[in-house]
Amino acid sequence: MHKDWTAGDRCYLALLLGGIFCFYLSWVVLIPFGQAPDEILRYDVADFIMKYHSLPLAGDPRLYYGGYGQTYAAIPYFSYLLAGLLGIAVHGLGIAMPGYMVARLISLASGMVAVLFVFLIARAVFRSRATWYFLPVFLAFTPQFTFISTYTNQDSFMVMLSAVLIYLWVRGMRTEWDMPTVIWTGLVCGLMLLTYINGYVCILATLLAVLLSHPHRRSWRFFRKMLICIGIMLLVSGWFFIRNAWHYHGDWLGMATLNRVAEQRAAEGFRPSQLARSVASYRGFGGLLVDTDFLMTTFRSFWAVLGNMSVTMNAYYYLYLILLCLIAFVGCSAKLMDKADAGWRTLAGCKLAIAVAALAVGGFAVHCYYSIAVEYQPQGRYMFPGMIAIFLMMAAGFERVFSGRARRVFYQVVAFTFVFLDIWIGYLALLPLYQIH
Amino acid sequence: MSIRMRRFWKNPSGRAVLGGGMALLLAGATLLFLYLRLPHEATFLSAHPHERKVAVELTRFRQIRQPFTAGRAGLSGLSLKLWVPGGNTGGLRSQLQFTLEDEHGSPVERQMIPVAALHSYGTYTVSFPPLEDSAGRRYTLCLTPAQTVADEKLLFFVGSGDGELSFGNAPAGSALVVDGVYHTTRIGSLYNGRRPPACVTLLIALCVASVCWLSALSVFLFDRFWFLPDGESGDAADLPPSGKE
Numbered sequence: 179m180h181k182d183w184t185a186g187d188r189c190y191l192a193l194l195l196g197g198i199f200c201f202y203l204s205w206v207v208l209i210p211f212g213q214a215p216d217e218i219l220r221y222d223v224a225d226f227i228m229k230y231h232s233l234p235l236a237g238d239p240r241l242y243y244g245g246y247g248q249t250y251a252a253i254p255y256f257s258y259l260l261a262g263l264l265g266i267a268v269h270g271l272g273i274a275m276p277g278y279m280v281a282r283l284i285s286l287a288s289g290m291v292a293v294l295f296v297f298l299i300a301r302a303v304f305r306s307r308a309t310w311y312f313l314p315v316f317l318a319f320t321p322q323f324t325f326i327s328t329y330t331n332q333d334s335f336m337v338m339l340s341a342v343l344i345y346l347w348v349r350g351m352r353t354e355w356d357m358p359t360v361i362w363t364g365l366v367c368g369l370m371l372l373t374y375i376n377g378y379v380c381i382l383a384t385l386l387a388v389l390l391s392h393p394h395r396r397s398w399r400f401f402r403k404m405l406i407c408i409g410i411m412l413l414v415s416g417w418f419f420i421r422n423a424w425h426y427h428g429d430w431l432g433m434a435t436l437n438r439v440a441e442q443r444a445a446e447g448f449r450p451s452q453l454a455r456s457v458a459s460y461r462g463f464g465g466l467l468v469d470t471d472f473l474m475t476t477f478r479s480f481w482a483v484l485g486n487m488s489v490t491m492n493a494y495y496y497l498y499l500i501l502l503c504l505i506a507f508v509g510c511s512a513k514l515m516d517k518a519d520a521g522w523r524t525l526a527g528c529k530l531a532i533a534v535a536a537l538a539v540g541g542f543a544v545h546c547y548y549s550i551a552v553e554y555q556p557q558g559r560y561m562f563p564g565m566i567a568i569f570l571m572m573a574a575g576f577e578r579v580f581s582g583r584a585r586r587v588f589y590q591v592v593a594f595t596f597v598f599l600d601i602w603i604g605y606l607a608l609l610p611l612y613q614i615h
Numbered sequence: 616m617s618i619r620m621r622r623f624w625k626n627p628s629g630r631a632v633l634g635g636g637m638a639l640l641l642a643g644a645t646l647l648f649l650y651l652r653l654p655h656e657a658t659f660l661s662a663h664p665h666e667r668k669v670a671v672e673l674t675r676f677r678q679i680r681q682p683f684t685a686g687r688a689g690l691s692g693l694s695l696k697l698w699v700p701g702g703n704t705g706g707l708r709s710q711l712q713f714t715l716e717d718e719h720g721s722p723v724e725r726q727m728i729p730v731a732a733l734h735s736y737g738t739y740t741v742s743f744p745p746l747e748d749s750a751g752r753r754y755t756l757c758l759t760p761a762q763t764v765a766d767e768k769l770l771f772f773v774g775s776g777d778g779e780l781s782f783g784n785a786p787a788g789s790a791l792v793v794d795g796v797y798h799t800t801r802i803g804s805l806y807n808g809r810r811p812p813a814c815v816t817l818l819i820a821l822c823v824a825s826v827c828w829l830s831a832l833s834v835f836l837f838d839r840f841w842f843l844p845d846g847e848s849g850d851a852a853d854l855p856p857s858g859k860e
Contacts, residue, residue, distance in 0.1 A: 186839065190839075193832040196828050197832045200824040200825035200828050201825035201828075201829060207814060307839070311836060587841075589836075589840055593836050594836070601825075601829065613805055613809060613810075613815075613818070614654060614805070614807070615658065
């Protein structure tokens with residue numbers, strides 16, 4: 179898969195990764211601590227590890243709980259663990275750098291690796307070199323992706339893992355799931371288990387990809403590989419869940435503990451039992467889509483709602499994004515119709531496309547479920563487990579709608595507007611907001 | 616694009632020169648645009664421990680006086696944390712008279728502030744011509760209701776700070792949350808005490824580096840998407856089917 183690297187490819191990657199490193203780092207420096215969703219609570223876990231050189235337990239009085247009594251110390255927090263370890267190393271080397279900025283570097287690195295893997299996926303999946311160059315730029319300069327790559331959170335790390343997983347699907351489908359791919363898949367799924375509960379949908383999608391594409395599903399070889407993969411996943415992540423079960427009386431995932439601690443620590447009137455339930459929790463999925471602003475807010479915040487969900491873009495910007503999504507939708511529909519013309523059974527041959535579509539839909543389904551069953555949160559980043567899949571589908575749609583010179587002009591216009599709008603947002607919206615006014 | 620230009624572009628050294636030049640031009644234009652968008656003034660936020668809100672009905676007070684010392688030369692405005700409760704300010708008709716007095720009590724600046732121009736959340740900046748010799752001088756900010764409508768209220772932010780606030784002649788025992796705005800260079804507007812100067816320098820360096828780098832990326836993409844013939848830009852028909860799915 180790494181054949182056919184040209185000097186142009188290497189030059190492109192150097193320009194892209196170098197550019198986004200400087201650009202993302204400037205956002206890391208620019209955004210004040212706490213001006214991002216729950217950053218204080220998220221960073222608190224990393225800070226605990228830096229200060230006390232041990233893993234935190236929910237309920238510990240040394241943790242910060244805020245008015246709602248929340249902590250991220252009960253549920254999986256692998257990227258905060260990495261941030262804590264990096265902080266210990268940085269301070270051990272005598273580098274005077276604020277801890278929160280060290281923690282943000284993990285998100286930055288994750289964002290860069292995700293972009294790199296999207297390039298590798300595009301190389302493997304699309305035949306047009308223009309799409310190879312377009313897709314990573316399209317992702318890297320999506321404002322919300324830039325934003326999550328510059329503050330302390332797990333979304334960025336999870337998006338990176340989902341990109342690596344999709345790359346492993348492509349590799350697995352090509353090599354009939356050889357042993358190195360199986361081992362890497364187990365490792366990445368294990369890290370996903372340790373990272374973000376919404377990201378577990380990527381593990382289910384991986385299972386679907388394997389079931390669809392493995393040529394010998396009833397053979398002993400297949401079961402052996404599955405057992406090896408699951409064994410590696412458990413080796414990588416099992417310690418955390420055993421620790422949780424031990425300390426939280428069998429609550430291995432930590433969700434019940436989260437509520438129990440919030441009930442104890444929240445200010446009066448902000449306890450989970452005292453908070454009003456949303457319309458969505460009464461009316462279900464239909465009510466969520468029809469009676470609330472769920473779809474529109476999710477759409478806007480999937481692309482660009484920054485700060486504490488307070489910095490929004492101009493309405494024309496969202497209209498431009500709607501137009502892009504419509505073009506992609508038309509393209510994807512046309513591709514589906516092409517397959518239908520060739521006979522519906524040919525669809526079964528598009529294993530990667532089915533798995534990618536399942537991940538995109540699964541990401542949205544998990545997002546809806548969370549808003550109905552747990553808490554109404556119409557934030558686009560909750561469906562980021564499907565982000566890479568959605569971008570791949572959009573690129574496939576663009577490829578279908580445009581061809582030849584028209585495609586390259588379209589890519590050029592979109593890439594150019596994304597790069598310069600992201601610069602605009604960073605230096606003409608966030609810089610004045612956080613540094614001047 | 617002329618044939619001659621295309622030929623020059625296809626020559627590797629010609630492409631490097633032209634591409635580099637275009638990237639530099641693009642980066643220069645972007646940086647100049649960003650530079651020109653920077654203001655000529657810097658707002659220095661001062662610490663106000665124990666900050667709290669005080670609601671005041673506009674018909675109920677005669678004057679608010681807040682003495683303060685200007686921290687540096689070129690005082691060109693005051694940023695007031697003054698909210699309008701209720702959210703919608705559009706229909707409000709009250710007006711406040713803003714007066715800035717020097718240490719002798721003589722007015723230096725006088726303006727009318729329509730309450731409708733204030734924000735529900737945020738700050739309001741009163742701007743005036745820079746006072747060049749303001750460093751270390753004592754001034755007094757006065758707010759007097761000029762036109763009031765019953766039931767229209769303001770939320771004043773007060774806390775511990777320099778100079779005692781007085782409502783009419785009665786001292787309030789706290790200080791109004793007000794920050795000085797000073798005339799400075801465009802780059803100087805970023806060095807406003809919000810973060811350490813080294814951090815601001817790093818931020819500026821990163822902005823310049825990222826704009827230059829991303830301009831080079833844009834020119835590279837322009838080259839790939841526009842100038843190269845279809846085969847080199849990788850349209851499907853020109854790529855070997857092996858290795859790509």
